[in-house]
Amino acid sequence: MTVIAIDGPAASGKSSVSRRVAARLGFACVNSGTLYRAVTREVLRQGADTSSPESIAAVLAGAEIACGIGDGGESFVRVNGDDAGAELSDAQVNSHVSLVAAVPAVRELISHLLRALARERPLVMEGRDIGTEVFPDTPYKFYLDASPEIRQARRDAEGGTDRVAARDRLDSTRKTAPLRTAADAHVVDTSHLTLDGVADAIVEKLRTLGIVPK
Numbered sequence: 001m002t003v004i005a006i007d008g009p010a011a012s013g014k015s016s017v018s019r020r021v022a023a024r025l026g027f028a029c030v031n032s033g034t035l036y037r038a039v040t041r042e043v044l045r046q047g048a049d050t051s052s053p054e055s056i057a058a059v060l061a062g063a064e065i066a067c068g069i070g071d072g073g074e075s076f077v078r079v080n081g082d083d084a085g086a087e088l089s090d091a092q093v094n095s096h097v098s099l100v101a102a103v104p105a106v107r108e109l110i111s112h113l114l115r116a117l118a119r120e121r122p123l124v125m126e127g128r129d130i131g132t133e134v135f136p137d138t139p140y141k142f143y144l145d146a147s148p149e150i151r152q153a154r155r156d157a158e159g160g161t162d163r164v165a166a167r168d169r170l171d172s173t174r175k176t177a178p179l180r181t182a183a184d185a186h187v188v189d190t191s192h193l194t195l196d197g198v199a200d201a202i203v204e205k206l207r208t209l210g211i212v213p214k
């Protein structure tokens with residue numbers, strides 16, 4: 001099993017960089033945040049209370065969550081048959097996802113699904129706890145960071161309403177699997193690097209660890 005774990009706070013460049021690294025290596029790319037977003041969207045759709053772990057667990061118990069790797073080599077997720085598309089990054093989901101992701105039952109189920117994906121093929125997987133909790137034994141761990149101002153500016157430039165500092169605070173202070181840097185992660189400050197520059201740095205580091213681009 002080969003997993004390249006890429007963790008970091010919101011808008012640190014994880015998704016774009018992970019796609020680039022996966023393409024260079026010929027690996028599939030898994031965005032674990034979409035699973036948390038898909039569950040959150042279902043909780044909202046059912047009108048459940050996102051501040052109640054019991055209500056969230058009830059939605060989870062009745063939901064069928066399917067995820068896999070599509071033909072393009074990227075992960076997909078469907079909850080009760082619906083992939084929700086662009087709604088996964090709408091304002092409601094942005095502002096509730098960290099509450100839902102803090103619920104242990106949600107994390108347990110999603111971590112289980114993520115581990116199953118990694119048994120299928122080599123992956124680049126991005127998230128918050130991939131190197132610390134989901135695959136603590138992978139030797140390939142990266143933590144992307146950038147200043148809070150730069151990260152918020154990136155989101156604003158995308159035209160959204162995502163408040164990254166609020167999500168980061170909740171994600172770093174939750175009890176279960178908080179966002180933190182694994183002791184053995186390679187930290188990359190993306191503040192003043194291009195996405196290709198970050199991908200280059202990761203691919204070069206991986207080469208020294210024996211993972212060679214295709």
Ligand code: C5P
Nearest residue numbers: 032033036097098101127128129167171
């Ligand atoms: O990566 P993205 O910003 O789409 O993630 C959305 C949210 O999902 C995060 O703010 C966090 O609450 C949750 N998440 C998580 N663990 C992961 C990936 C995402 O808790 N591995």
